[in-house]
Amino acid sequence: KAGVTQTPRYLIKTRGQQVTLSCSPISGHRSVSWYQQTPGQGLQFLFEYFSETQRNKGNFPGRFSGRQFSNSRSEMNVSTLELGDSALYLCASSVGTSGPSGEQYFGPGTRLTVT
Amino acid sequence: ILNVEQSPQSLHVQEGDSTNFTCSFPSSNFYALHWYRWETAKSPEALFVMTLNGDEKKKGRISATLNTKEGYSYLYIKGSQPEDSATYLCARGGADGLTFGKGTHLIIQP
Numbered sequence: 001k002a003g004v005t006q007t008p009r010y011l012i013k014t015r016g017q018q019v020t021l022s023c024s025p026i027s028g029h030r031s032v033s034w035y036q037q038t039p040g041q042g043l044q045f046l047f048e049y050f051s052e053t054q055r056n057k058g059n060f061p062g063r064f065s066g067r068q069f070s071n072s073r074s075e076m077n078v079s080t081l082e083l084g085d086s087a088l089y090l091c092a093s094s095v096g097t098s099g100p101s102g103e104q105y106f107g108p109g110t111r112l113t114v115t
Numbered sequence: 116i117l118n119v120e121q122s123p124q125s126l127h128v129q130e131g132d133s134t135n136f137t138c139s140f141p142s143s144n145f146y147a148l149h150w151y152r153w154e155t156a157k158s159p160e161a162l163f164v165m166t167l168n169g170d171e172k173k174k175g176r177i178s179a180t181l182n183t184k185e186g187y188s189y190l191y192i193k194g195s196q197p198e199d200s201a202t203y204l205c206a207r208g209g210a211d212g213l214t215f216g217k218g219t220h221l222i223i224q225p
Binding site for chain 2: 056
């Protein structure tokens with residue numbers, strides 16, 4: 001069974017631009033969660049989508065948004081990029097029916113650099 | 116406890132020695148406690164998910180315990196091997212999703 005895939009793997013953007021990251025979950029998984037990791041910080045939860053609906057949201061500004069498609073693939077968008085948005089963005093998929101008790105399978109991440 | 120806290124932040128252990136580290140978390144609105152291993156240049160990999168007070172789980176030389184009443188979990192590694200070198204993350208699952216600690220960075224010295 002193929003794992004979680006994320007595209008692109010690396011990205012360089014300029015302040016003020018916007019960016020869209022993509023995540024394809026494991027086949028059969030209906031939940032996709034997004035996390036941000038910056039130096040010195042743990043994984044910060046951005047949001048979770050389950051069956052095309054946002055089920056949970058972390059404490060991030062409205063510049064961070066996401067969506068999920070009917071095939072469970074998910075995209076994350078960051079508008080008006082700031083230098084502090086430079087980070088590793090990880091997505092994780094799970095079956096979804098166990099909510100916060102479900103084991104998460106992580107993708108390789110997208111490394112975003114904002115200059 | 117308001118956040119998920121892990122200690123120690125880093126740990127150097129001799130090959131063959133056993134070790135353990137701690138995850139403390141808010142016990143209110145608790146759903147589950149997750150442990151992940153994150154090796155350099157790889158993705159975090161799930162080790163355990165525990166939900167019940169007193170849960171104990173084991174996978175090979177690694178085991179974990181859970182105390183939901185006092186809000187802590189221990190991860191044990193028996194007979195450490197170089198391949199155990201990684202960052203070990205715990206995460207509390209609650210109604211608001213998963214909250215991760217900053218991890219314990221484990222280095223096994225030959």
